[in-house]
Amino acid sequence: MIAELGHAALWLCAALAALQLFGGALAQRGAQAADVAALVRPAAMAQALLAGFAFCCLLWVFAITDLSVKLVATNSHSLKPMIFKLSGSWGNHEGSMLLWVAVMAMAGGLIALVEKRLPEKTMQATLAAQGFVALGFYAFLLLSSNPFERLPVPAAEGQGLNPLLQDIGLAFHPPTLYFGYVGLSVAFSFAVGALVTRQVTPDFARAMRPWVLAAWVFLTLGITAGSYWAYYELGWGGYWFWDPVENASLLPWLAATALLHSASVLAARDALRTWTIMLGVVAFSMSMLGTFLVRSGLLTSVHAFAVDPERGTFILILLALYIGGALLLFALRAGHVREGERFQLTSREGALVFNNVMLSVILGVVLLGTMYPLLTEAFDVRVSVGPPYFNPFGAVFAIPMFLVMMVGPMLRWRRDSARRIQRPVLIIAVLVFVAAVLALILGDMSILALLGFAMAAGLAVASFMPLRGRKLARVPIATWGMVLAHFGIAVSLFGMASESAFTTERLAAVEQGGSVDVGGWTVTLAGVDPVAGPNWTAMEARLVAQRGESDPIIMTPQSRNFWAPQMQTTESALATRLDGQLYAVLGNQADDGRWQVRLWWKPFVTFIWYGGLLIALGGVLAIIGRVLEDLKRRSVRARADERRADRREQGYA
C-alpha cells in the first residue's frame, strides 16, 4: 500500500511539474494568462511536499524490508543494520534518482515560498525551468526505473547490498554530491529565468548566489569525503586517481567555483552578465553529466553499476535534451543581454576574470581527458588517460591561477594600481621563492610537488592579506569565508605536495613476531586471528606499531569476506598523527605461512582533507554572511517603506 502511495505521489508530482512548466511559459505571454501564472508558485510548493512524501514512502519500504518491492528485494537484506537498510534506499539507481528529484522539488518549493526580490515574471520563468528539469526526472523514474515496482511473488530474502557500499561514509557520500548537483540546477533555473526575461541584474545574482554557494559547499564536502573514502576503503593508499567517476564530481565543482566568483562580481559590480549566465549553463550541464553518466554505466569503475541499455539510451536522450536545450537557449538569448559595467585589467574583476578563464580551461582539459577514451572506444580504439596526463596539464593552468589568486583579493574593484599593493606582493613573492628553494634542498621530488609547496606557502599567507589593516571585529562574515576557503586551498595543496614528495612505502612478507620499518615507525606482526561481524568473517592482523620511544599502538587491518553477496575486501588500519598517517593493509598468506603486509607512512596527508573541510567551512560562512546581509537589506527596505507610508499619511492629515 505504502509503495503504491509513493508511486501515485510521483505521478502527481509529474503533473505539477508540467503545470509549472506551462504556467511559467504562458506567463511570459502577457496578462491574459494571469490565472495560470498565479498557480506556478503553489504548484512548486505542492510538488515539494509530494516528492518529499514519495521519498519517505521509499524509506519506509526499506525500513520494514518489504520484500514484495523489487528494489528492496534486489538491494536490501533483512539482516542488515537499520542504518544501512535506510541508506540502501538511495544506494541504488532508482532510489538515488528519486532522492535527486525529491531534493530538487523541495529546493523549488523553497524558492517559490521565500524568493520575493526578483520580478514575478522572472520567478515564473525560473520555476518553469525547474519544472522542465524535474519533468525529465519524473519521466525517467516512472517510465524506465520505477522504484516502487512490485514483484509478482515476494522474494524470500533480499539479495543484500554491495559490501563495499556498507560503509557509513559511502552511505552519505552520494547524497552529498546530489545536493550539490541540485543546487546547481536551481542556479541554472535562475539563469534561465533571467535570460528569458532579460533581467540579468545584481538582484538575480544575489538570489542565485546562496544556491551556488550551497551547491559548492556540498560538492566540496562530497569530493573530500569521497576522496577520503577511496583512500581508506579501497586499500591502495591513494586519494585521487582521476577516475572518470571522480572526475564526474570534479567537473561540476570546477564550474561551480567559477560561477560563484562570477556571480559575486555580478552582485557587487553589475559586470560579467553573459559570462555568469554561461557559467550557470555550464555548471548545470556538468552536474547532469555527473548524475547521468555515472548512472548510465558508461563510465566503468568501482562506482558504476551495470544498467540495461534501454535505460542508458533514455539517459543519453535526457542528457542531450537538457544540455542541448540549455546551450540553445543561451545561444538564442545571450545576444540580448546588455553589456555590464566596465573595469580595468588591474582590478579585482580583472583578477577574477583571469581565474575564471583558467578554471574553465582546466574544466575543458578534465572533460576532454574523461570523455576522450569513451569517444575513441566507439571507433574500437582503446586508450587510457590517467594521472600522467591530468597532473601536468592541470598544473599548467592551475599555477597561474594560484598566483593570481594570491594577489586578486587585495585589489580594489573597478581600477587599481599595482604600486598600491607592492609591499604585500613582494612579501608573498619572496615566500614562494624561499619555499621552492627549501623544497629543492629538502628532497628529491617531482617538479609538481615542488611547485605545490611553493604555491601552498604563498597562498597560505596571501589568503590572510585581505584582513591586513582592518579591524577584525568589523570584517564581514562573507570575507572571513573567502579567507578561510582560500587558506583551505593552501592547506590541501600542502598535503598533496607532501604526500607526493615524502611518502614511504614498505611491502613485506612477515612471519609472526617479525617486524618492518617504515618512515620512523617499527611495525611488528603480533598475530593474525579470525574474527566475525554481522554479515562477514575476516582475518584480522594485530600489528604493534611504535615510533621512537613513544608508547606502541595496536593496529588491526582486516581481510574481509562478505557472504551476501560474496565478496572479499580489505579493511585498512590507520594511525593518525599530527604530522601524518601510518597506513596498514593485510594481504594474503603465502605458502610458507608468512603474511603479506603493506605499510605506508604518509607525512601530512591528512592536510588534504582538512583543507577540503576548511574550504567547505569558508563556503558556509559566506552563505551565512550573504543571507544575513540580505535579511538586513530586506528589513531596511521594509522600514523605509513604512516611513514613507507614515509621511504620506501625515501629509494628508
Add this chain to the structure above:
Amino acid sequence: MAFRVILASALCLVSLIIQPIGPAASPANAQDSLPPAPYAYQQLDNPAQEQAAMELMHSLRCLTCQSQSIADSDAPLAGDMRHQVRTRILAGEEPEVIRAWLVERYGDYVSYDPQISASTWPLFAVPLVLLLLAGIILFKRLGRRESQEHSDPGS
C-alpha cells in the same frame, strides 16, 4: 548512433569486468596457486630502482580491474605485471622501454600516460587550442576594456 556504439561497448566492458569479481569472491587462495611471481608483492632492494618501478606501475592500467593501476590492484594479472616491471627494472631496463614493451603487448589501453599518436593527438591539440582561446578571451575582455577605459573614462 555513435552513442549506442559507446553504450554497447561500455556494457561489454562492464560484463568483462564483472566476471573476474566472481572467482575473486571465493576466498583468497586463487592467487597462491599461481606460479610464483616473487616481485608481485616484494620490493626491490635498491630504493631508487623501487621508486622508478613504483612510478611506472602507478601509470599502468590493471586490465582486469575497474580503473585501477597495477600498483593498486590485487588481481593476479596485476601481480604478474608488477613482477615483470620489477624484474625488468632490476635488469637495468629504462621505465619507458618497459612501457613501450607493454603497450606493444597489450595496446595503448594499458598505459595511463597517453603518447602523442594518430589516435591521441586531440588530447594534446585541444589544450593548446584552449590555451589560445583563453588568451584571446582575456586579451579581448581585459585589453579592450582598458583601452576603452582610457579613451572614455566617463562610461
